[in-house]
Amino acid sequence: MLKKTDADAIEEFGTDESGIYQAEGVEAVWYPQTEAEVAEVLAEANRSGRLVTTSGGGTGITGGRVALHGGWVLATQDLAEPMARDCSRITQNQFGREYCIYLDEENAEVYAPAGIPLELLGEMLPEPLLYPPDPTEKSAFLGSTIVTNASGARTFHYGATRDWVLGLRVVLPTGDIVAVSRGEVKTADGILRFTAESGTEYTVPVPTYPMPEMKNAAGLYSAPDMDLVDLFIGSEGLLGVISEARLRLAQRPEEMIGQIAFFASEDDAMGFVNDLREAAKSGAMTVLSIEYFDAGSLDFMEYEPVEGKGYCAVYCEAAGSLDELDPLLEALEAHNCVEDWFAETPRDEQEQKEFRHSLPDAVNSYLRRHGSQKLGTDMVVPPDKFPEMLANYRAAGEAFSEQFPRDGKHVVIFGHIGNYHVHVNFITHSEAELSFCKGLYGKLAQQAVALGGTVSGEHGVGKKTILVNGRSIPYLEVMIGAGGLMQIARAKKAVDPNLILDLGNMVPREYFANV
Ligand SMILES: Cc1cc2nc3c(=O)[nH]c(=O)nc-3n(C[C@H](O)[C@H](O)[C@H](O)COP(=O)(O)OP(=O)(O)OC[C@H]3O[C@@H](n4cnc5c(N)ncnc54)[C@H](O)[C@@H]3O)c2cc1C
Structure with a gap:
């Protein structure tokens, strides 16, 4: 198995897309090609007490794959083939390796390896089959999207990753391997009991904190009758390395329409969004996604027809043809749409896609040019609380602008408004601004929790901390308290007795002292 110890290899895994967290003291990077090799690395680390941090494509923005405490990095990019199955084998070469999936077309299911990028998985599936989870970053690997319970624009219609995972193979931190399908192992008396392929039994105390009933990627899953598969989904690498997954597939709609509508006021845009949800x-319509871009976002995107006019925009995708869009046309009129842009040709479609994806690129290139830093939120609140939360976001943006006046490029609000989930990006230009915005961020997280929401809808919490009343605390603590973090620590200890894997995600290392 390939192992690299040179500075370049180690450097490659030094951070993630956050650019904030930095690995320290990494000794080596391992590149297992099979599940057995993953087990070999973890068993050796467990024996020798070395820390291991699992890495996927590195598009995470919470430092999840960053080895803060040194040790080994386990790169999953070469996990390109699942175990052989009695159904169609499909292969494709990319990035100098052969990727393989097994497709059970009759049951619309696929077996796929952890290291496959989602974009490639999509390409390998024959029409009209579709694996719906679609975080914007398509270079994200399947395994990581499972442990972050990733979502995307079309989560509005299709749900999050959790809804599409039927079974998993997982290498536990001890090197034991577990294969589990939905329905096989359920919680009894607050405990999940299961047996690894080696015959070793594991007994995991299931966390008891309440889960918010919405899009959520914060904390280990918790429910009284929960399934073992759900424990691993969203576990941010704490409980084991996913080696492969059995996934449910959907049928791609025969026809789809994309539409971007521009509005002169946020109230009009919100009225339009409500009508689409209804x-x-x-x-009346099959709406796949509803995405929002506020005026600050449009300024960043430099879309000429509306640039500088203070307009905001709503992008939506619907299944069906133009003749089936009456409710959409009525909503456009009812809410004073000032300009609409339908994608009727493949060229329009491509342009709309570029338009939608240009925001993160525009923000990131601005940050690079100005040496600025961005703080991005990921909170979700219940539907009836969304107007209040949106007002909180706006108030935070105004507080920032008042404290640090500047022309434009301060705050952008955008994202998955269909799911009551918008991101606020604070664009900061100095340590003083960053520190001020960290305070605003902490307040917003507390407000979201007080409204019954979650601190993370899709990114997970990784190694994030926030400032609350001037004190830095683990991000997740705002939502589930120090007691909730201890419950996660206990669940982890049950499968990782020597605390070697992905330490620092969700729960900081020092919290394990009393577990
Ligand atoms: C511009 C931009 C837009 C984004 N938009 C979205 C979005 O719309 N929706 C969304 O959900 N996310 C989004 N993200 C976040 C990110 O793409 C997702 O979190 C994605 O799931 C990370 O995948 P990755 O392969 O890059 O993982 P990494 O960053 O490499 O790792 C993420 C976590 O997974 C763990 N891990 C990796 N592989 C395994 C494995 N096989 N077994 C166990 N643990 C593992 C790592 O330890 C780490 O904790 C966005 C990111 C960027 C930069």
Whole structure:
């Protein structure tokens, strides 16, 4: 098995897309090609007490794959083939390796390896089959999207990753391997009991904190009758390395329409969004996604027809043809749409796609040019609390602008408004600004929790900390308290007795002292 110890290899895994967290004291990077090799690395680390941090594509923005405490990095990029199955084998070469999936077309299921990028998985599936989870970063690997319970624009219609995972193979931190399908292992008396392939039994105390009933990627999953598969989904690497997954597939809609509508006021845009949600709920239209871009976002995107006019925009995708869009056309008129842009040709579609994806690129290139830093939120609140939370976001943006006046490029609010989940990006230009915005961020997280929401809808919490009343605390603590973190620590200790794997995600290392 390939192992690298040179500075370049180690440097490659030194951070993630956050650019904030930095690995320290990494000794080596391992590149297992099979599940057995993953087990070999973990068993050796467990014996020798070395820390291991698992890495996927590195598009995470919470430092999840960053080895803060040194040790070994386990790169999953070469996990390109699942175990052989009695169904169609499909292969494709990319990045100098052969990727393989096994497709059970009759049951619309696929077995796929942890290291496959989602974009490639999509390409390998024959039409009209579709694996719906679609975080914007398509270079993200399947394994990581499972442990972060990733979502995307079309989560509005299809749900998050959790809804599409039928079974998993996982290498536990001890090197034991577990294969589990949904329905096989359920919680009894607050405990998940399961047996690894080696015959070793594991007994995991299931966390008891309440889970918010919304899009959520914060904390280990918790439910009284929960399934073992759900414990691993969203576990941010704490409980084991996913080696492969059995996934449910959907049928791609025969026809799809993309539409971007521009509005002169946020109230009009919100009215339009509400009408779209209602049309989806009543079945009048099959709405796949509803995404929001505020005026600050449009300024960053430099879309000429509306640039500088203070407009905001709503992007939506619907299944069906132009003749099936009456509710959409009525909503455009009812809410004073000032300009609409339908994608009717493949070229329009491509342009709209570029438009939608240009925001993160525009923000990132601005940050690079100005040496600035961004703080991005990921909170979700219940539907009836969203207007209040949006007002909180706006107030935070105004507080920042008042404290540090500057022309434009301060705050952008955008994202998955269909799911009541928008991101606020504070663009900061100095340590003083960053520190001020950290305070605002902490307040927003507390407000979201007080409204019954979650601190993370899709990114996970990784190694994030926030400032609350001037004190830096683990991000997740705001939502589930120090007691909740201890419950996660206990669940982890049950499968990772020597605390070697992905230490620091969700729960800081020092919290394990009393477990
Ligand atoms: C511009 C931009 C837009 C984004 N938009 C979205 C979005 O819309 N929705 C969304 O959900 N996310 C989004 N993200 C975040 C990110 O893409 C997701 O969190 C993604 O799931 C990370 O995948 P990765 O392969 O890059 O993982 P990494 O960053 O490499 O790792 C993420 C975590 O997974 C763990 N891990 C990796 N592989 C395994 C494995 N096989 N077994 C166990 N643990 C493992 C790592 O230890 C780490 O904790 C965005 C990121 C960027 C930069």
